[in-house]
Amino acid sequence: MARLKVIKSKQFFEEGTVEHLAQVPSGGNRPEVDWKKAKLIGKAVDRVDGYDKVSGTAEFTFDVHLPQMAHARILRSPHPHAQIKRIRTSRAEALPGVLAVITRENTPKTPWYGDTFIFDPHSRYIGDEVACVAAETEEIAEEALRLIEVKYEILPFVTDPVKAAEGTIPPFHEAGHLLHGEAEEYQRGDIDAGFAGADVIVEDSFTTQVAVHNTMEPHCSVVNWEGNKLRVWDSTQGIYHVRDQLAEFFKLPSSNVQVTTRYMGGGFGSKLRAGKHTVIAALLSRRIGRPVRIALDRREQNLSAGNRPDSIQRLKIGAKSDGTLTAMSFSALGSSGAYSSSARCFWPFMTMYKCENVSVEQRSAFTNLGKGEPFRAPGHPQGTFALDSILDELAEKIGMDPLDLRLKNYAEIDQVSGQPYTSKKLREAYKQGARRFGWREKFRPPGSDKGPLKRGVGLASQIWWGGGGPPAGVTVKLNRDGSVSAIAGSQDLGTGTCTFIAQVVAEALEIPVQRVEVTLGKTAVGPYCPSSGGSVTAPSVAPAAHDAAMQVRDTLIEGAAAILETPKEELLYRDGTISVGGNSGRRLTIGEVIGEMREQTIVRTGLRAANPEGYMIQTFGVQFAEVEVDTMTGKVRVIRVVAAHDVGRTLNRKLLENQFEGGIIMGISLALLEERIVDEYTGKVLTTNLHDYKLPTVLDTPQIETIVVDNHDTTANSLGVKGVGEPPIIPTAGAIANAVYNAIGVRIRSLPITPDRVLTALQA
Amino acid sequence: MARLKVIKSKQFFEEGTVEHLAQVPSGGNRPEVDWKKAKLIGKAVDRVDGYDKVSGTAEFTFDVHLPQMAHARILRSPHPHAQIKRIRTSRAEALPGVLAVITRENTPKTPWYGDTFIFDPHSRYIGDEVACVAAETEEIAEEALRLIEVKYEILPFVTDPVKAAEGTIPPFHEAGHLLHGEAEEYQRGDIDAGFAGADVIVEDSFTTQVAVHNTMEPHCSVVNWEGNKLRVWDSTQGIYHVRDQLAEFFKLPSSNVQVTTRYMGGGFGSKLRAGKHTVIAALLSRRIGRPVRIALDRREQNLSAGNRPDSIQRLKIGAKSDGTLTAMSFSALGSSGAYSSSARCFWPFMTMYKCENVSVEQRSAFTNLGKGEPFRAPGHPQGTFALDSILDELAEKIGMDPLDLRLKNYAEIDQVSGQPYTSKKLREAYKQGARRFGWREKFRPPGSDKGPLKRGVGLASQIWWGGGGPPAGVTVKLNRDGSVSAIAGSQDLGTGTCTFIAQVVAEALEIPVQRVEVTLGKTAVGPYCPSSGGSVTAPSVAPAAHDAAMQVRDTLIEGAAAILETPKEELLYRDGTISVGGNSGRRLTIGEVIGEMREQTIVRTGLRAANPEGYMIQTFGVQFAEVEVDTMTGKVRVIRVVAAHDVGRTLNRKLLENQFEGGIIMGISLALLEERIVDEYTGKVLTTNLHDYKLPTVLDTPQIETIVVDNHDTTANSLGVKGVGEPPIIPTAGAIANAVYNAIGVRIRSLPITPDRVLTALQA
Secondary structure: OOOOOEOOOOOOOOOOOHHHHOOOOOOOOOOOOOHHHOOOOOOOOOOOOHHHHHHOOOOEHHHOOOOOOEEEEEEEOOOOOEEEEEEEOHHHHHOOOEEEEEEOOOOOOOEEOOOEEOOOOEEOOOOOEEEEEEEOOHHHHHHHHOOOEEEEEEOOOOOOHHHHHHOOOOOOOOOOOEHHHOOEEEEEOOHHHHHHOOOEEEEEEEEEOOEOOOOOOOOEEEEEEEOOEEEEEEOOOOHHHHHHHHHHHHOOOHHHEEEEOOEOOOOOOOOOOOOHHHHHHHHHHHHHOOOEEEEOOHHHHHHHOOOEOOEEEEEEEEEOOOOOEEEEEEEEEEEEEOOOOOOOOOHHHHHOEOOOOEEEEEEEEEOOOOOOOOOOOOOHHHHHHHHHHHHHHHHHHHOOOHHHHHHHOEOOEOOOOOOEEOOOOHHHHHHHHHHHHOHHHHOOOOOOOOOOEEEEEEEEEEEEOOOOOOOOEEEEEEEOOOOEEEEEEOOOOOOOHHHHHHHHHHHHHOOOHHHEEEEOOEOOOOOEOOOOOOOOHHHHHHHHHHHHHHHHHHHHHHHHHHHHOOOHHHEEEEOOEEEEOOOOOOEEEHHHHHHHOOOOEEEEEEEOOOOOOOOEOOEEEEEEEEEEEEOOOOOEEEEEEEEEEEOEOOOOHHHHHHHHHHHHHHHHHHHHOOOOOEEOOOOEEOOOOOOOOOOOOHHHOOEEEEEEOOOOOOOOOOOOEOOOOOHHHOOHHHHHHHHHHHHHOOOOOEOOOOHHHHHHHHHO | OOOOOEOOOOOOOOOOOHHHHOOOOOOOOOOOOOHHHOOOOOOOOOOOOHHHHHHOOOOEHHHOOOOOOEEEEEEEOOOOOEEEEEEEOHHHHHOOOEEEEEEHHHOOOOEEOOOEEOOOOEEOOOOOEEEEEEEOOHHHHHHHHOOOEEEEEEOOOOOOHHHHHHOOOOOOOOOOOEHHHOOEEEEEOOHHHHHHOOOEEEEEEEEEOOEOOOOOOOOEEEEEEEOOEEEEEEOOOOHHHHHHHHHHHHOOOHHHEEEEOOEOOOOOOOOOOOOHHHHHHHHHHHHHOOOEEEEOOHHHHHHHOOOEOOEEEEEEEEEOOOOOEEEEEEEEEEEEEOOOOOOOOOHHHHHOEOOOOEEEEEEEEEOOOOOOOOOOOOOHHHHHHHHHHHHHHHHHHOOOOHHHHHHHOEOOEOOOOOOEEOOOOHHHHHHHHHHHHOHHHHOOOOOOOOOOEEEEEEEEEEEEOOOOOOOOEEEEEEEOOOOEEEEEEOOOOOOOHHHHHHHHHHHHHOOOHHHEEEEOOEOOOOOEOOOOOOOOHHHHHHHHHHHHHHHHHHHHHHHHHHHHOOOHHHEEEEOOEEEEOOOOOOEEEHHHHHHHOOOOEEEEEEEOOOOOOOOEOOEEEEEEEEEEEEOOOOOEEEEEEEEEEEOEOOOOHHHHHHHHHHHHHHHHHHHHOOOOOEEOOOOEEOOOOOOOOOOOOHHHOOEEEEEEOOOOOOOOOOOOEOOOOOHHHOOHHHHHHHHHHHHHOOOOOEOOOOHHHHHHHHHO
16 A cells, blocks of 8 residues: 655664564464463563662772773864864874874774774764873873874854755765655655545644753773773663674774673663764774773763754644544754764654645755764654644644544554554544543643743644564573572663563573572673664563573473373463372472482573564554643643553563653653753864753653553563653653643644744744 | 492482582573584683682682681690680680670580580680680781680590501590491392402502691681661572571571672682581671681691591402403491591592492491592592502503403493483593503513603593583573673682683684673572582583573564564574574564563573483593602602593683693692591691692692593583593592602602602612
8 A cells, every 4th residue: 555665774773783674484483472471571670780770889880890890081173074184193102191193194094884994084963073092091081182283174054954955065975965866755646636535734844952961971981802802881771783794894803802791870772873972982992902991071962962853843634624634744854963863753753643635755864963862762752743733733724633633543553554553542542541531621722821920731643663583592491499690681771681582581481580690791602683673672672581481491490291191281380380180189390300400500592482474563642741831931741641551462561661651751851951052163062071962851740640551462482571761751842842732722833932032832 | 220328328429519519400401512613612612700810809708808807716626636615705805806706605506517516615626616705806806816715624535547446545425436336338140159250359458538628718708787687798609508507507598698609719619518617707797797817827727727637448359361351349337527527539449440340338427527528530539549559460460461451341231220311422531542642662560660750651530420410590681782790609619610601602602702601609699509519510510501502592583582583483583693594584683682672681590401411421531640750869750641431512712721721730739649648646737828738839840731522412401511620530540659659660659659659668
């Protein structure tokens, strides 16, 4: 049905990661589990590493200190666009305590970010890497940076994506002014006929800001060469991806690169690929024969470590007077920054609601600013903000309740592929969410409140992949005392991967969760798992852990069958013991079975099975927001958010609420606070610290209520699990924007909704 | 045939380890490999970790330094035997920099070494643990030890095993004066009839000294609690054994204890079980909430870390005049030291030569000295020295060449069980060794040389288990680029475990050995492998590695068969590529196959298969030594040793020669140099440093020639491998003692053969 005209690539975050999402056959299909009997899965189990974090024992990459470790600082270009003509490092090298200075002149010319190099003579933004100093201390390295003399040839620059796309300066990438050299496009149906058949047409533009990830733990790498082996401690969301990038850069067998990420202080998409700083640390370590640590500071993170690209979105929708959508057209422009990256805002527009005639086009222009990187549900919060805003405009125009408009255009099947979903319980989510929020009672005509403090409500919907898939593997090793070590090549960004693996394994073996010890974040020992992005971790890794534990369980039952000389079908496995015919018969503990088998450990590697063919796996949700706008100050206060989602089976109620609260707070922040501000005359970023760049505190946090509709989507995978990392952030800004309109009767079409914008709009 | 009367236990080193040697069914039986095509196995492949060691990059436990790590020193009893009446620690605790002092008064009363405790109020030897101080530096801790006031009640003590066995002081263990309370005994046939039927009877006594392991890296543990998880870096031969001992002591799930041994500077049996210092470090770490390091110094190692017990052996053998043995009787006494341990000297006597009538008895008496521990082939060098000495006495008496006497009494089957050997190529070893050495030409009547420098030759035989067995597991993870990570819960004592695993995996997958990266020494991630003692490592772990790699290879071939739509039987796997019908057909690389399978890594865990039932697996050998005795100074110089052994298939010629040279040098040292000397009046050890305790240098090292007879013992296991760690040390001292007799015509029946003993003997 849908016609895919031009989609440059189906990948929705960076190269190398998409492959991990491929939905392909693999081993270990497990029968459905009787989840009513679950003792751990779905429960509010404490984090298994809670003590380590609370006590400060947890070793983050920032904490890694190796003997003889040197510290490095990066010299970054002070010009938005320049050619480096000459670099003199002799004064820096002479500073006592300096161990080495590397530049483009003494490092290999190996490509990085496509058509550019680690130290590129063509410097494309303020913050671009020019040189790096390793020294005995960070302070000496910092001081040495000032002694490096660089002669730049200043070039014209551009920071505005519109001007960039127009080609106001000569292109600085082979592709030209635009990422990929052209727009990404998609069409289905007959867009003109669709609009011709519409009773009502609404058309408007929306803009969103650049936001910076600002993870609690900044980007950091500690690197050490051991002969021709490269050991890397990295704050990364993808240990395997970093491993493979470094192996390729240094032309090493991938097993010679060992990447370790034990604890991590957040990534949100900005740590999916190896940073230049990681490669630079490795180059320096090889030069000086010592471990090298590079930790970005907050300013560097705000300049160079990625961001959520901005967007200018033009939306046009046509509908029958009963609300049925007849045509949807979308055109957007964003800024990629200085290197290749983009955020596709059009996915929700293409897939969220039922419509036969859809046209989509998005361009990303190169600007002389820090590059974009995937950021928690790339493109989706921006696209949803615009989509759900214009839907509310339509609803008002035809006099329809916004919730009814969504229900009217409910998509029963995937709008692009025409495939059915493995499951979709969004209708139930709308119902439960509206009831909890009191939508029918609270939704009033815009600007109903009389005083200066005006309340309003709004809603927005969510769609996101979240199905995960193979390949992913987990190894489970059962000890004689019934305790377990589980090993996976995944990583825990702070989201609770360790905890849910322990739960899944403990559930399958019917042992206490405290008896499962999980080792993650080590490429040297863990079976391959995907990078933790795209909400793939739980739906990919948990079924693999389940498979491994069930293999161990099967082995135990087979062992017991031999010992008890009883067919295994007649044996009952319960709470880590195996018995004949329930309470009456003979009973063996795990230890006794392993003991009789004369083994010390039972080791099995479980694999994530293939996703079902012919289905789409998606997560869905709706959020309802209530706000209070102070029309005197323009300040918006979010009072309450009710989130009702279909994210498959809940693995851990605490972790799930953590994700929802974190995502919604981040969504509020995107709606009201965060913005990277650039001075267009100098190309300087004005918000490089957490004073100038506003992040929310607990005072900005409203009451958040999370509803997950009961959905064990065992068509999707053996555990019925979908991802929950990204869904919560997607609809928040849209719901808030609609609530602000509902409060004051004036629509703000630009994020963030600052007091300034509110007052300006009220005056207009 | 043989009658086992009383053997207290079949274990030949410490409890918990013997279990690992159980020969039981397990998975992964592999067909025999065509070894003629081997490219790596058997070759002189460089150590894969050679660079790390030569460059100093290798991190031994001694090198582990954790943030906030405290240093601890142990207060040891200065009295050979005492009751501790009172301990005052307040002055020590007041010393600036002291973090904690622990004694029996503030630590749990959990048993250790059977009937005693970590800090036992009953102090049984000079060196017994009394208290321990943790401080900011090792120096402060050492100083604080002097401020601890201990009031001892002095008790009578005994250092001589004869007096100890006679009960000259009251017993200080529940069992009484003797280990196990009684002798260990064994008999077969009719010993009286055997002697009655003899034409000749020879009877004599032999003594051997106490030797101390004196590993290059002393015993060391770094311990850290992370909540209720115990992380331990330990210089140990058995990471799993240490894990399980600590888990039991602290009542933790075994998965909560993670033991790591990355590189190790030798063990020789002294690091098979967790040391008291390891437990003490854990107790201190829990108390102060910081990591704690305890490293024994050379004095502590010589006092407390174990030794090869001494022996007084009485041997009597009867033979027909043609050399046929008719009866053999053995009685020995040794000293166990203050805690339970022994070295059984009687195994070679029971098993080396064919004889129907054998009687054996050995006692171990508790003395007030440091405890014994297994030491490279426990008991065997001592027993072989006595056995091969008395055989030479018999040979001379009946006018027979010593080699002919051994051949006359060649045991075709195991003398104890009556079972056949999986293979025994000792006859071939005798033949090749004698030819290389020139035995027939060099063997002359005793004392043939006329001048003061007299040369002589001697030989001795060797028998040792060395068959290994299950359980042992290795995980092999193949990456897309054809590189491999192998993971095993084994440890590399310096013997080359990492290297042979890499070789076996690379051989099976036909890839360069440089593409295999091995992770050992981590209980958290490695499948169970046995403690590295008893020469079990290679014959247990190598077949498991082979099994894992072959599973991966099979998976690749199956994957290729599906891709090429060709039955797998028609595919040819060669050099990491799979092709149809050799050169003509289509060809896939490992990466292409994994890529098409849409996997990132192929992970398989291989297991050591069961040993064959009804067979004994043993190693055999003979060593020929030539010595020159300076009859003016009494000094013995070893000129040449030719070793000819059947140790199964050679995995790596370099590692094998390392083992042989190391073992033979240690044997020379035992024969001529090493001896722990005790002052019996004070109970003090006089040799607690490497000045007083003599170890050989390169100047003491003769020409060593190693012959291994071609023997791929695939009846024993899939790789045909036997152990090679212990066989080389076993016959050296016996061969040297016989050579000394052959040189000077006077027999020295006590080790070490010092100049003093030689001169005394010459004078007698």
